[in-house]
Amino acid sequence: MTNNNPYLPFASDILDVIKHTEKEYTFRMAFKGDVKPGQFFEVSIPKYGEAPISVSGIGDGYIDLTIRKVGRVTNEVFERYKGQSLLLRGPYGNGFDVDLYRNGEVVVVAGGTGVSPVRGVIQALSQMPDATDKYVIAGFKSPADMLFKDDLKEWEKKLKLTLTVDGAPEGYTGNIGLVTKFIEGLPLKNPAEAKAVVVGPPPMMKFTIIELKKKGFKDSNITVSHERKMCCGLGKCGHCRVNDTYICLDGPVFNYEFAKNFVD
Amino acid sequence: MGYVLSREAFAAVIADLSKNYRIFAPVRKEGAGRFTDVDAVIYDYVCDSEKIELEAKSDYASKEFLTPLSETLLYFTENEVKESDLDTRPVLVFGRSCDINSLKRLDQIYLDNGLAKDPFYKRRRDLVKYVLIGCGHSYDNCFCVSMESNKCDDGYVFSIDLVEDNIQSNVPDKDFDKYFAQHCNDKKDVAPRYVKENEVKVAVPDSVPLSVITDALWDEYTTRCINCGRCNYVCPTCTCYTMQDVFYSDNGKVGERRRVGASCMVDGYTDVAGGGQYRRKNGERMRFKVLHKISDFKKRFGYHMCVGCGRCDDICPEYISFSNIIGKVYQASKEVK
Numbered sequence: 001m002t003n004n005n006p007y008l009p010f011a012s013d014i015l016d017v018i019k020h021t022e023k024e025y026t027f028r029m030a031f032k033g034d035v036k037p038g039q040f041f042e043v044s045i046p047k048y049g050e051a052p053i054s055v056s057g058i059g060d061g062y063i064d065l066t067i068r069k070v071g072r073v074t075n076e077v078f079e080r081y082k083g084q085s086l087l088l089r090g091p092y093g094n095g096f097d098v099d100l101y102r103n104g105e106v107v108v109v110a111g112g113t114g115v116s117p118v119r120g121v122i123q124a125l126s127q128m129p130d131a132t133d134k135y136v137i138a139g140f141k142s143p144a145d146m147l148f149k150d151d152l153k154e155w156e157k158k159l160k161l162t163l164t165v166d167g168a169p170e171g172y173t174g175n176i177g178l179v180t181k182f183i184e185g186l187p188l189k190n191p192a193e194a195k196a197v198v199v200g201p202p203p204m205m206k207f208t209i210i211e212l213k214k215k216g217f218k219d220s221n222i223t224v225s226h227e228r229k230m231c232c233g234l235g236k237c238g239h240c241r242v243n244d245t246y247i248c249l250d251g252p253v254f255n256y257e258f259a260k261n262f263v264d
Numbered sequence: 265m266g267y268v269l270s271r272e273a274f275a276a277v278i279a280d281l282s283k284n285y286r287i288f289a290p291v292r293k294e295g296a297g298r299f300t301d302v303d304a305v306i307y308d309y310v311c312d313s314e315k316i317e318l319e320a321k322s323d324y325a326s327k328e329f330l331t332p333l334s335e336t337l338l339y340f341t342e343n344e345v346k347e348s349d350l351d352t353r354p355v356l357v358f359g360r361s362c363d364i365n366s367l368k369r370l371d372q373i374y375l376d377n378g379l380a381k382d383p384f385y386k387r388r389r390d391l392v393k394y395v396l397i398g399c400g401h402s403y404d405n406c407f408c409v410s411m412e413s414n415k416c417d418d419g420y421v422f423s424i425d426l427v428e429d430n431i432q433s434n435v436p437d438k439d440f441d442k443y444f445a446q447h448c449n450d451k452k453d454v455a456p457r458y459v460k461e462n463e464v465k466v467a468v469p470d471s472v473p474l475s476v477i478t479d480a481l482w483d484e485y486t487t488r489c490i491n492c493g494r495c496n497y498v499c500p501t502c503t504c505y506t507m508q509d510v511f512y513s514d515n516g517k518v519g520e521r522r523r524v525g526a527s528c529m530v531d532g533y534t535d536v537a538g539g540g541q542y543r544r545k546n547g548e549r550m551r552f553k554v555l556h557k558i559s560d561f562k563k564r565f566g567y568h569m570c571v572g573c574g575r576c577d578d579i580c581p582e583y584i585s586f587s588n589i590i591g592k593v594y595q596a597s598k599e600v601k
């Protein structure tokens with residue numbers, strides 16, 4: 001049975017650990033194989049459990065996992081250092097099709113750890129010849145909660161980035177406000193044809209989509225990524241199911257035209 | 265081809281079979297039913313034919329061998345992850361037509377949903393053969409005819425019908441013929457009995473409109489249902505599980521990963537980190553369960569998940585009737601059209 005048992009994790013070396021905030025680190029993990037942004041791995045810690053984590057970066061011989069320390073499994077992950085290893089299984093899920101965004105205007109709206117799954121998409125957008133038609137609105141709770149600060153600086157040079165925080169200590173000079181506040185003012189030439197990618201906590205996604213539609217976006221031009229409780233990532237445990245859709249198999253990335261019919 | 269055997273001859277057949285197979289069959293357990301003065305019919309391993317309950321419908325489903333309530337998948341030592349071992353002696357599971365029809369549903373999820381076949385399920389599935397207990401009559405709450413699972417034409421190695429103190433067995437599997445031929449020379453053409461009509465009949469809507477999915481009809485169950493999850497645990501077609509890691513208290517370096525049966529009616533099924541939860545209300549959970557059984561599964565795989573065994577109705581401490589709910593959904597869906 002040992003051959004191809006999808007429940008058996010493999011060991012992956014921790015090549016680097018990048019600290020963003022007290023509670024959010026990126027673990028750069030050795031990995032060779034095909035991966036797309038938006039796909040996820042199960043981080044599998046013996047005796048503690050497993051946690052689905054999105055790929056936040058893909059490079060030659062490695063993947064990045066940006067992990068927020070919130071509980072049993074993720075606490076254990078934070079006990080590991082560069083030079084040690086983690087057990088993983090995956091990649092799972094469909095991921096983003098970056099080619100969809102090659103031509104025309106694109107708006108990515110991401111909140112908090114929601115930036116992780118779209119980081120690869122934003123990187124690709126920033127390399128595209130018409131990068132000035134690509135917009136990113138990234139929101140964090142506070143300046144101290146910002147992820148990927150170095151990336152943000154790089155992206156700002158190539159595409160149109162709006163960085164905002166929900167709240168900030170006095171004296172902060174950047175944008176303050178929810179991501180939804182910045183949609184109306186986007187200087188789009190043709191919102192009816194523009195594409196959008198929305199990833200973040202469920203209420204953020206809901207209100208962002210309302211704003212995008214007010215602006216003139218078509219449902220079918222909006223892509224979303226969903227999170228649900230997941231135990232297997234393989235279509236067996238049932239926890240991630242919504243209607244006749246398995247988020248782990250058919251998603252987590254969906255066209256909103258389809259995903260708007262989800263009833264949890 | 266088939267046989268008509270005395271109970272003694274049948275006992276001899278079972279005794280012979282139990283030399284080569286573990287026999288997993290419904291047995292009566294006194295006082296273990298929904299009320300303390302009621303027996304429960306549960307599944308257990310038997311060697312003696314007299315222990316097998318051939319008359320009453322089992323309260324629990326035969327899926328327990330394939331998907332045990334708790335199963336260790338992996339063992340962890342300090343440096344190693346090891347798959348659990350399994351007793352590889354073959355198993356004969358006794359079940360009714362609804363049970364054997366439910367196998368297709370279990371296979372659908374564990375073997376054919378997504379690209380990966382579940383190896384822990386498959387290694388058990390490969391060990392199992394099914395024995396069909398014919399149904400001479402319909403039981404309380406059965407609606408198998410409506411769900412088209414009242415009959416099974418294949419999928420079993422032999423059948424058993426207790427008719428006037430004789431056992432009638434149809435033996436489609438040639439490998440099993442020898443067990444019968446040894447103890448019986450009354451070869452006859454016999455066919456397993458099956459139910460052609462149930463007292464409970466349901467009409468399942470072809471499709472359930474969105475307005476019914478969000479209808480107020482589910483609210484009643486927010487108060488009536490106590491989310492105990494028993495309806496899921498007895499259901500022959502429920503497959504959900506949760507992973508559970510443990511370490512041993514006497515040696516924290518060693519532990520295991522188990523999977524345990526999960527219920528979409530019970531708290532915790534959808535919990536995500538940070539207190540997030542979907543379907544807080546029991547009415548919403550009822551809607552999620554019912555629509556899976558009679559609509560969502562079919563949309564994905566082309567046939568209904570529910571086999572109409574009525575076990576969820578038999579077990580519910582709040583007397584909630586699943587077939588009744590199907591009726592309500594049918595009515596509400598019709599009114600929309």
Ligand SMILES: Cc1cc2nc3c(=O)[nH]c(=O)nc-3n(C[C@H](O)[C@H](O)[C@H](O)COP(=O)(O)OP(=O)(O)OC[C@H]3O[C@@H](n4cnc5c(N)ncnc54)[C@H](O)[C@@H]3O)c2cc1C
Binds near residue numbers: 040051068070073117
């Ligand atoms: C597709 C997907 C991608 C994700 N990507 C990331 C990411 O890039 N970075 C990140 O920090 N977090 C991500 N999460 C959330 C992350 O999986 C949870 O925070 C993590 O499972 C919490 O586990 P824990 O044991 O540390 O916490 P606990 O609260 O102790 O976990 C309890 C149990 O709930 C389950 N669980 C808790 N939260 C979730 C959740 N949101 N989704 C699924 N199961 C959950 C766990 O499996 C665990 O068994 C993602 C979740 C999904 C579904």
Ligand code: SF4
Binds near residue numbers: 492
């Ligand atoms: S329907 Fe009945 S058996 Fe099922 S969870 Fe509710 S109370 Fe329990």
Ligand code: SF4
Binds near residue numbers: 571
């Ligand atoms: S939902 Fe109820 S009637 Fe249908 S298969 Fe499950 S237990 Fe039997």
Ligand code: FES
Binds near residue numbers: 230232236238241246
């Ligand atoms: S995570 Fe188990 S079925 Fe999707």
